[in-house]
Amino acid sequence: MKGYLGIDVGSVSTNLVFLNEGGIVREAIYLRTQGQPIATVQKGLKELNGRLPDGVKVRGAGVTGSGRHLTGVLVGADTVKNEITAHAVASLLLVPGVQTILEIGGQDSKIIILRNGVVTDFAMNTVCAAGTGSFLDQQAARLNIPIEQFGEIALQAESPVRIAGRCAVFAESDMIHKQQMGCGLPDILAGLCEALVRNYLNNVGKGKEILAPVVFQGGVAANVGMAKAFEKALELPVTVPAHFDVMGAVGAALLAREAVARTGVSRFKGFSVADSLFKTGSFECSGCPNMCEVVEVAEQGSVIARWGDRCGKWSEDVGKKEKIS
């Protein structure tokens, strides 16, 4: 079997997919990043390699997500793309004709508007992360319910309570207040879902023309309570695609297919990178008052990339162009 590897390293989860040449998802792995992007990517690669049949050939690799630059260096990626493009590309493949993508991840949320298969508008949350996955995670932990059951419980609500969704901290005080007044757990959870949806539509979706088909993806789409709250607020059916939680990785793999079609050869280092020893570290450069925090990645003892410096003194020294700044 031949195919393409896509990796999405986000704040909360790291996802890997393997697409066959026809663009069908053959394997998908969802892991928690847990603050260790390198170890998680290596773990994911090992797991993926084990699941795939022997003699599989990776014809290209693409990476996306906030950890894309690091991962790109790690695995030798053919494309390093932002999440918005990756999500749009994946949705277009899995849900033909999609016009609106609602995506809520661990620490960011975005809306992508497509018309005739082309992105025409998008927005990301600006200076506030209220209502993203991390907040739901934290509230589930506080209420002592597994995050997987959050949505199911919310669906049992009879009359969702009103909760302020503008700010995560105030939403929490509101929830505590409602609990102390004696409101039921399902009603509170459903109220929270509605508040987050309201905040999302006012903040990220402000002024956007939301037309069907609407796709809801990202880790938070696992929460059926959120999907239902979206349907209620938009008065439109909302589709949660089968691979909603790994859409970024699917997009990255598709983009890798495109890139390799152009270049002809892949830069993918192979599954053996799962066993390489990577070391990262950072130091503060004292060359000027900017005091940039420079990050350094070393593979088997030799530096393969540096980034974070504004002037390029350190990053260009390695001869790599894959840097954040």
Add this chain to the structure above:
Amino acid sequence: MKVGIPRALLYYYYYPMWRTFFEELGAEVVLSSPSTRVTLAQGLKHAVDEVCLPVKLFFGHVLDLAGKVDYIFLPRMVSVEHHKYICPKFLGLPDMIRRLEGLPDLIGVDVNLYRKDRDLYTVINNVGSLFTGNKLKIFRAYRSSIKTLQKYYRLLHLGLMPAEALAVLDNKVGDKPLNYPFELNVAVIGHPYNIYDSYISMNLTGRLKEMGAAVFTAEHVPEKTLRSNAARLPKKLFWSLGQRMIGAAFHYLDRPDISGLVHVAAFGCGPDSMTGELIERHARALRAPFLNLTLDEHTGEAGIVTRLEAFLDMVRWKKAEAAGI
């Protein structure tokens, strides 16, 4: 005698004029160092919480000059044209700065041209008399400062960035060609003190250029064009700076060679929240690619990079679609 000028706020509009004026009167002009982490940290420490990011940064620049100069030039810019105002935070700026300790004397004249009868020349005379009793010398310095400013504006209208125009004025142009071909053109609309300060804008214009986009700003558009375009609003704007941004945005949105528009606002800017909205609505009605960026204190560059990348992907995608590829 040394006169210090903070490299912030209206510096980007008037510096060549101010410098020529003081130098003609025999003073030495000292500019604060370009913004760094330290400048911003100083500003954040000493400014009141509710002002916007660029005003906080201004505090840092003033403190950078302390101990190095005899005077700091800090005019109270109330109004620079008939029936229009500069932002209210600029009005209070000299008073906020005066509260700081250990500063040299401030040259804090009021510039208010809101009504025609207030004469700019009286102000010029007051500043000049600090350096000389010779009225003719002041008049000559004024004349040549206006000439320099006009030259600076002409260079900007040719498409140079302020730093490039200043280099031309100083005869410091290197061998590198100033313009090279770009695959697409993008308008960047925002206050000059946000977009040209490469520290707080995280090198926005430089990044766009690296990604293959030529940058067009409001400073490249002659005043007359800005005015006539801003006059398309149903009601006259009374903010000078807002009028410039609206006028430039409307002008660029009409131009077929400009493929997209990036609006840059600083967190906490009141006028920007309104001009940004007006521009966004106009762009949306024309279905032009639009991106809103909010600058804040955070140093994480990933957020800006992701949005810019996605924006340019969208612009390229749309162009390819229009070309029928």
